[in-house]
Amino acid sequence: MKKVLSKIMTPLAKAWAKVTAFYNSKIAKHVEKVKYALSHNFIIRRKGLKLILFSFIKIDITRRRREAFYGYIFILLWIIGFAIFTLYPMFYSLYLSFTEAYYSLESGVETTFIGFTNYLNVFRSQTLLPLFATYIGKMLISVPLIIVFSILIAVLINNPIKLKGFWRTIFFLPVVISTGPVIAELNNQDATSIPSLEDSTLIVFISENLGPWIASPVEAILTSMLLILWYAGIPILIFLAGLQKIDGSIYEAAAIDGASPWDRFWKITLPSISPLISVSVIYIVVSMSLFVESGGILDLARSHMLVGAPDSTFWFGYGYAATIAWVYFLLMVIIMGIFVLILSARRKERN
C-alpha cells in the first residue's frame, strides 16, 4: 500500500516542484512588478486610508465605501451579464419589433423601419389570434384550478399522517421529469386526461353547445387536466412551507372556542397562507407560459425567426418574431397583474 502511495506521490511532488520553480523564476517577478505598479502609478494609488486618483483626487476609504466596493465586485458578474445577455437584447428586440429585419450572413441584420405594422399584423393574423385567445382562456381557468388543488394537497399532507416524505415525493415528482418532448408524447397518446373523464359526454357537450372561444380552452384544459395539475409541484411545497409556519396553538385555541375544522380552515389556515398565493400565481403563470408546445405561439415565433425569408410563408422574419414574443410577454405580465391585483384587493378588504 505504501509503495503504491509513494509511486503516486513522487511524480506529483516532482510536478509540484516544477510548478513552484517555474513560478519563482518566471511569474513572481511579474507579480512584484504589478504590485509595484499598483502602488506607484499615476492613475490610482493607495496611501494609508486615502485612495488617490490622478494624484489630485483624494478619496477617503471609509468602511461604508469599502463595503460598497466589495459588494459591487461580488455582483459584477451579474451586472455584466444582465447588461449583455438581458438588458441589451431586450431593448434590441423591442427595436426590432418596429422593423422588418432579416439575417444575412454577409452584413448581419438588415433592418427597415416600418412602425407599428408588425403589431397590427399580429392582431390581424388568422393563426395567432385564436392561439392568443386560447392562451388567455387557459391561463384564466387553469391558474385558479392549480392554486385550489395545491392548497388542498398541502393541507392534506400537513395533517399528522404517516409517510409525509413519501407523499411529498410523489407530488413533487412531475417537476423533475416534465420535459417538453415527454409531455408532447403523453399528449399525443391521450395519457393526460383524467382516466374516467376522457370518454365522458361532458367534453362533447361543451364543444357542441358553447361558442368556440369558450369551448376550445375548456376542452384543452379537460383533455390535458393531468399536465395542468403537474404544474402544482412547486406551489404545493410553497403552501406546505407556509402551513408549517402556522403556530399550532392557534388551532388549539380555536378548537377550544368551538370552531369546526371547516371554520378553522377559512379563518386561520387560508388567511395565513394568502400572501403565498400571489407568489405561487406568479410562479405558475411564468412556468406555464414558458412551456413551449409545438405549434404554439412561441414555436411560431421561432419559426418566423429561423426560416423568415421574403419568399416563404413566414415572411416577416426577425422583426415579426420579436413582436410576437413581446406581445406574449406583455399578455403574460397583464394576466399576472390581474391575478395579483384581485388577490391583494381581497386582502385589503379583509384588513
Next chain:
Amino acid sequence: MKKFDTKHFKIKARKFLFGMNFVDGFVYKFVIYTLLISFSYIYLYPVLFMTVNSFMTVDDLINPGVKWIPTALQFENYGRALQVLELPGSIVSTTSYVLKVSISVTISSAIIGYGFAKFRFPLKNLLFVLMLATFILPSQVTMVANLVIFNNLGLMSTQNAMILPAIFGQGVNAAIYILIFYQFFKTIPGVLMESAEVDGASQFRIFTRIAIPLAIPSFLIVFLFSFVWYWNETFITSLYVGGRITLPLKLQAFRSSYETLFPPGSAGSELNEAIMLAGNMLTILPLLVLYFIAQRYFVESIDRTGITGE
C-alpha cells in the same frame, strides 16, 4: 361471564371512529388517506401509463381488454429505443454538457447571492428587484437579439452559448438560485465575518473559507435543481447549441431517427407507441434515479428560498 358493557363499547367506538379532542378519529384518517391515494393515482397516471405501455406488444396496445398488465413483457421496445437514442453514449455526453452548465450556474449564483446578501451598496434594492424580474422575462423575448450577439461572439452552436450566460448569472431560472443563496447567506450572522475581518482576512478569503463551507446544503440544492432544469430545457438549448445534443432533444427527433435506423418497409420495424414510450422512459430514467437518491434536497428547497417569510 362479564356482562357486555354496551355503554363503554359505544364510547370506545365513537372515540375510535370520530376521535376525541386532539386525536383524529378513524373516519377522518380514512378520508384523508383515501383522498391522498386517489389524488396521487390521478397525478401519477401519466407515469404509470408510460411505464406499463412501454413494455407492451403491438397486440396489447390495440387490445382494449389489456389496460394495466401486459400479456407479455416486450423488452425489445427498450432495445430499439436504446439504439435510436444512441444510449449509453449519449447519456455521457448529455451529463457532461449539463454538468458544465449547472456547475457554472451554481458557482456564479453563489457569488452573486453573497454579494447581495452581505454588502450594502447604493442601488442595491433596484438591482435586486431587477434580478428577481429576470425570472418572468421569457427567453423568447431576448432570443432574437441573443442569436445576433452569439453570432458576433462566435458562440453560436457551441456549448459556450449556454455556459457563458450561466457564468454571468443569466442562466435558466438563475433568479431562483440567486434567491436561494441570498436567503441562506442572510442567515449567517455578520459577527462571524466581522471577526474574520478583524483577524485580517480579505473579503474573498472570508467568502471561500467561511461562507462556502457553511453553504454546502444550498450548493447541493441549487446544483440539483439547475441540473434537472437544464436537462429538461429544450427550447433554447436546441436554438443556441443546436440539434440533438441532449437526451430530451434526441427524444424530440425520435421519429425521424427511428426511420433512418429502421427504414419503413422492413419486416416488423414499424414504430409503435410502445417504443416511443420506452424512449420516454429512458430519457427520464436518469432524472428519476437522481430524484430518488436526493429527494430530500429537492423537497427542502422551498424552505430555503425563504419566500414564506421569516
